[in-house]
Amino acid sequence: xxxxxxxxxxxxYDFATRRLSFLKTPALTRVVRELDKHPDVDTALAAAGVPAxxxxxxxxxxxxxxxxxxxxxxxxxxxxx
Amino acid sequence: MKLVDHFQYGLDAPxxxxxxxxxxxxxxxxxxxxxxxRRDPRELxxxxxxRVIDExxxxxxxxxxxxxxxxxxxSDFWELLEYAIDHQVGVKFSTNGVRITPERARxxxxxxxxxxxxxxxxxxxxxxxxxxxxxxxxTAWRAMENLAAAGFTGFKxxxxxxxxxxxxxxxxxxxxxxxxxQLRITRxxxxxxxxxxxxxxxxxxxxxxxxxxxxxxxxxxxxxxxSFFHLNALGSTALPGLNLCGxxxxxxxxxxxxxxxxxxxxxxxxxxxxxxRDPGGFTEVWRTSPLFAKLRxxxxxxxxxxxxxxxxxxxxCMAAKFFTGLPLDGPDPECVKGNAERALELVGAxxxxxxxxxxSRRTAPRRRSAVPVSIGWGPPEDRIPDRACDTSPLxxxxxxxxxxx
Numbered sequence: 001x002x003x004x005x006x007x008x009x010x011x012x013y014d015f016a017t018r019r020l021s022f023l024k025t026p027a028l029t030r031v032v033r034e035l036d037k038h039p040d041v042d043t044a045l046a047a048a049g050v051p052a053x054x055x056x057x058x059x060x061x062x063x064x065x066x067x068x069x070x071x072x073x074x075x076x077x078x079x080x081x
Numbered sequence: 082m083k084l085v086d087h088f089q090y091g092l093d094a095p096x097x098x099x100x101x102x103x104x105x106x107x108x109x110x111x112x113x114x115x116x117x118x119r120r121d122p123r124e125l126x127x128x129x130x131x132r133v134i135d136e137x138x139x140x141x142x143x144x145x146x147x148x149x150x151x152x153x154x155x156s157d158f159w160e161l162l163e164y165a166i167d168h169q170v171g172v173k174f175s176t177n178g179v180r181i182t183p184e185r186a187r188x189x190x191x192x193x194x195x196x197x198x199x200x201x202x203x204x205x206x207x208x209x210x211x212x213x214x215x216x217x218x219x220t221a222w223r224a225m226e227n228l229a230a231a232g233f234t235g236f237k238x239x240x241x242x243x244x245x246x247x248x249x250x251x252x253x254x255x256x257x258x259x260x261x262x263q264l265r266i267t268r269x270x271x272x273x274x275x276x277x278x279x280x281x282x283x284x285x286x287x288x289x290x291x292x293x294x295x296x297x298x299x300x301x302x303x304x305x306x307x308s309f310f311h312l313n314a315l316g317s318t319a320l321p322g323l324n325l326c327g328x329x330x331x332x333x334x335x336x337x338x339x340x341x342x343x344x345x346x347x348x349x350x351x352x353x354x355x356x357x358r359d360p361g362g363f364t365e366v367w368r369t370s371p372l373f374a375k376l377r378x379x380x381x382x383x384x385x386x387x388x389x390x391x392x393x394x395x396x397x398c399m400a401a402k403f404f405t406g407l408p409l410d411g412p413d414p415e416c417v418k419g420n421a422e423r424a425l426e427l428v429g430a431x432x433x434x435x436x437x438x439x440x441s442r443r444t445a446p447r448r449r450s451a452v453p454v455s456i457g458w459g460p461p462e463d464r465i466p467d468r469a470c471d472t473s474p475l476x477x478x479x480x481x482x483x484x485x486x
Contacts, residue, residue, distance in 0.1 A: 002169065004094065004141035008087040011096065013143035015171060015194055020096070020143065022084055 118442035144171035178224025204252035314390030329376035346400035383410025406433030
């Protein structure tokens with residue numbers, strides 16, 4: 001898995017599945033990069049400066065990334081990735 | 082801003098990079114977009130190719146589409162393939178199958194991050210070989226058998242859609258299913274030798290609708306390289322993929338001699354951005370070339386702006402317009418609304434720019450044509466007669482300059 005920063009956010013490439021995903025905002029890119037440093041998604045979103053009003057939208061985006069295998073739950077299941 | 086709008090202004094590195102490794106090819110397909118055949122003596126060396134791969138790794142170009150010519154006829158092809166993969170640059174390569182032996186197929190099946198595209202332009206030998214040459218169907222078929230037997234599933238069968246194979250779409254799909262492969266169909270472009278056969282090979286208006294409907298019915302299971310977005314104007318349902326010309330914005334081409342073009346279908350000086358051998362290499366060309374900067378500016382729809390379908394087709398393919406002599410801000414030559422017909426009539430015979438790079442093999446030995454030779458001393462420019470009708474055989478003759486030898 002590799003993340004390439006771009007003006008709009010970032011490209012994420014999974015070498016195993018050859019799947020290319022787009023992180024459509026810089027904030028979402030920060031969230032994905034830092035996700036494993038936070039106990040849960042809400043804390044990660046807050047730390048990345050995502051306004052509370054947009055949390056739902058970001059959770060939806062993270063759900064899609066989870067479904068694509070871009071991120072995954074931590075083994076001890078206390079957060080994501 | 083939507084993602085497609087960001088793409089319009091270009092990215093820090095290409096998403097989809099085509100790299101043609103050699104102009105050498107064992108085939109001579111009539112529609113070859115790079116007019117391949119003979120190797121070019123200036124082609125990048127193994128070491129130079131590796132430096133390009135290093136750069137792609139630094140730029141995080143996650144994968145390249147390698148083609149040619151026939152890339153596998155380069156003796157260092159397998160070495161470069163391994164080098165790319167070891168440097169986090171995945172490879173999808175196109176081949177006519179000539180070197181895909183059972184051994185190579187097993188080797189490829191054991192590698193990660195490699196994908197293969199076998200070219201096939203007819204579901205039957207008759208249709209395929211008419212374009213790709215005698216025996217080429219058999220060669221491709223044997224390669225696909227070898228890949229399937231080695232357990233390489235999900236390779237791609239790549240078909241250029243022509244007037245003669247649109248009716249074979251279901252048959253192509255059956256062939257792909259038979260080999261556990263995935264069908265990929267792309268658009269015929271009037272590029273390279275394709276300029277010579279485009280008139281007789283490109284699908285008719287009726288076939289374009291057939292193609293659009295077939296694609297809608299088969300959805301994301303069939304790959305298209307997003308090359309049919311001009312068909313989106315046919316209906317309210319858009320085909321999956323990007324409906325934007327990505328030339329110089331998200332795609333580009335590196336040719337065998339290191340020249341960087343805006344897209345694989347635009348091998349012409351008009352779309353030449355630089356060379357990977359220039360100072361700063363490919364990175365510098367991608368980021369600072371004036372041509373790419375121009376392509377990344379907002380484009381006007383020109384004559385198309387007033388068309389109701391402009392948002393779905395965005396004027397179509399830049400290369401197709403260029404090589405048919407149409408203005409780049411006008412309709413695509415295959416505009417499904419028929420808006421290009423009048424414009425194409427106005428272009429007139431011979432007015433379209435000719436592809437200016439040709440590596441086709443000569444079908445007959447080069448004939449030695451007569452070369453004007455003047456007998457005497459000194460350079461020939463000195464011995465043009467003063468007057469055409471001069472009776473003296475020594476008209477304009479000067480004694481050779483003793484300082485010049």
